[in-house]
């Protein structure tokens with residue numbers, strides 16, 4: 026499977042008329058984890074972020090627009106619209122993960138088998154990933170033998186996967202290898218996929234087994250890496266509603282500007 030840009034002329038005419046990043050959210054499994062599918066409409070190149078559950082629902086929508094489809098998308102899109110706009114066939118170029126908790130990685134083996142692409146995860150979460158099956162069992166869930174990442178992220182790395190480009194911010198604290206993935210947009214707010222680093226009005230739990238959770242580390246990751254981003258940046262968390270950098274910086278009770286060193290309620294322990 027070859028991922029890459031179409032001809033220059035096709036890419037120009039499309040980006041002149043519409044925003045080029047299609048983002049679809051699938052809230053999957055019992056924990057309603059947000060799997061995000063990001064597609065470059067100029068080329069059809071697609072990334073799956075956190076393919077944790079409901080593989081069939083997600084892949085059948087990516088491949089043929091069949092089934093119930095996503096819970097949310099930033100640009101209305103159906104099979105008919107795709108065809109009428111003459112958009113290129115979608116091609117999944119890679120799987121990427123914000124972190125290795127089982128609700129975010131449980132169905133990666135199915136995605137890997139189906140798409141035969143690389144799977145990226147920060148190296149500091151490889152150990153946690155090896156325990157995904159036991160972690161799921163503790164919560165009463167059954168998942169396949171955990172997938173082994175084929176590639177790893179490094180802090181500050183800029184990845185070009187197919188025609189999609191994003192940068193990696195290593196933000197440990199919820200897990201050792203937790204990362205936020207930043208997709209910049211030239212004509213509209215940037216998109217930040219944060220996993221369970223931060224939520225609208227909350228932060229990720231720091232008490233989960235084998236994860237290396239640490240509230241002070243998480244708070245300093247957020248303050249050092251996220252508060253310097255543009256305030257309009259849209260945050261796509263692993264659970265719950267969307268938010269923005271500006272809103273969380275102003276109002277988040279654990280790590281916002283008013284929260285103080287240990288958060289307004291003491292050490293954050295809430296997801």
Ligand SMILES: [Zn+2]
Nearest residue numbers: 124126199221
């Ligand atoms: Zn998590």
Ligand SMILES: [Zn+2]
Nearest residue numbers: 126128221263
């Ligand atoms: Zn989660």
